[in-house]
Amino acid sequence: MSSFTETILSWYDANARDLPWRRTHDPYAIWLSEIILQQTRIAQGRAYWERFMAAFPRVEALAAASEDEVLRLWQGLGYYSRARNLHAAAKQIAALGRFPDTPEGIRALKGVGDYTAAAIGSIAFGLPVAVVDGNVYRVLARHFGVETPVGSTAARKEFTALAQSLLPPGRPGDFNQGMMDFGAMQCTPASPACLLCPLAPTCAALASGTVDRLPVMQKAAAVQTRRFDYIYLRWQGRTAIRRRGPGDIWQGLYEPIVFDRGTLPPDPLGRFAPTAPETESSTGPVCAPEPRPQLLNAGVRHQLTHRTLLVDFYLWEPAAEPVLPEGYFWIEEPELDRYAKPRLFELLLAALTNPA
Ligand code: SF4
Known part of the structure; x- marks a missing residue:
């Protein structure tokens, strides 16, 4: 030996x-x-x-x-x-x-x-x-x-x-x-x-005298950035989630309404485009026919191995029942605990009670 x-x-x-x-x-x-x-x-x-x-x-x-x-x-x-x-x-x-x-x-x-x-x-x-x-x-x-x-x-x-x-x-x-x-x-x-x-x-x-230099590391792969909007939809005490499918991160976990700005059209719900909260104009508040999503937290950074996710969190409480995008289903809000969620969804839920 x-x-x-x-x-x-x-x-x-x-x-x-x-x-x-x-x-x-x-x-x-x-x-x-x-x-x-x-x-x-x-x-x-x-x-x-x-x-x-x-x-x-x-x-x-x-x-x-x-x-x-x-x-x-x-x-x-x-x-x-x-x-x-x-x-x-x-x-x-x-x-x-x-x-x-x-x-x-x-x-x-x-x-x-x-x-x-x-x-x-x-x-x-x-x-x-x-x-x-x-x-x-x-x-x-x-x-x-x-x-x-x-x-x-x-x-x-x-x-x-x-x-x-x-x-x-x-x-x-x-x-x-x-x-x-x-x-x-x-x-x-x-x-x-x-x-x-x-x-x-x-x-x-x-x-x-080479302790600081060893081991020699090969150059790391470039980190890719992806931008998402996470929307917590609340309608009559219910919210909408879907189970993520294969072929991407977080397979099998549940997520809120998500716009991937890289791959989806800007308004997949056909009801709104998420924007910053309305501001006062010189002629008074802007009136919208439908309550707009409210920005809770912007630019939340989440680091994965080869990807940085930049995410904006919204709360949307529409006046009428919206038509859900494919794959989404309604659940009572207290039932959310029963579903496995990625960390970002947990952060969205925290932002609901404590917006930035
Ligand atoms: S084995 Fe590691 S800790 Fe020990 S002397 Fe060498 S560099 Fe220092």
């Missing part, structure tokens, strides 16, 4: 974070934690993991749940395709009758990529497969002085081979978790604790 590996294992023995999914060998509990933590910080993910384990203590219960139930429990975590994949994978596991225990079997589960398969396989079953995530890239790049830009296919191959060569027989799960914790707690992106680092005597980046 290399001295690097020994150091990581002793560091992990002394510093491992105490997390509930580390106190079990149940592959379902471990898989659930890995899916939740794919794009989520541990502090936030832990509460969701506990919520899911309480609602669905076994994979069969998750498989038997409705998609709406799963999405509602997931609400607030974002990246909703993860929740749909989680649900689909639970059905796959339930159909198999047991959790798959080979790298190929785990990798075949919906929503499980190389990283997650390696994490589950090594932690739950002791399979000798190294994980490579952002933390692992950073620790390896710095300690071994690797300059290959992270994000390229070449880097993935090179770092995976390096991590694999360091994997100790017998404790692959502890080594993988040790690497991730070490990157998150010791060799952090900014201000790593080099002075107190047990790897300092052999660290190439420390010796060459």
Whole structure:
């Protein structure tokens, strides 16, 4: 075993974070934690993991749940395709009758990529497969002085081979978790604790003064901006929502009336064009035949991985029952709680009681 590996294992023995999914060998509990933590910080993910384990203590219960139930429990975590994949994978596991225990079997589960398969396989079953995530890239790049830009296919191959060569027989799960914790707690992106680092005597980046420069990152893809109008329609104590279809963000979640300014005509309801609230003119207030949508909040910014959403929130209380666009249906306002909603819809509801 290399001295690097020994150091990581002793560091992990002394510093491992105490997390509930580390106190079990149940592959379902471990898989659930890995899916939740794919794009989520541990502090936030832990509460969701506990919520899911309480609602669905076994994979069969998750498989038997409705998609709406799963999405509602997931609400607030974002990246909703993860929740749909989680649900689909639970059905796959339930159909198999047991959790798959080979790298190929785990990798075949919906929503499980190389990283997650390696994490589950090594932690739950002791399979000798190294994980490579952002933390692992950073620790390896710095300690071994690797300059290959992270994000390229070449880097993935090179770092995976390096991590694999360091994997100790017998404790692959502890080594993988040790690497991730070490990157998150010791060799952090900014201000790593080099002075107190047990790897300092052999660290190439420390010796060459390149800690701040490593790992080298490949240029990120350009972020696209999309503009939307979100309209809360209120008519006789009811509101209108629709379920989002496949092929775009937030599939399966419910949303209010939305104008996507990039793809829809300006007035799909045929009743109004959302504008800023009416202002006093020199001849007095402008009179409209129909109450106009009231602007609650303009330019709300919502960041997704490769997209920035800029959204204006409106409340529209028409005098007569409007004809709803295709796909929308009426619900009583108190029923809204029963529907899984993206974060933006939650913000619209908050703006209703507390406009900017
Ligand atoms: S010495 Fe600094 S850069 Fe090198 S592994 Fe330790 S914390 Fe990371």
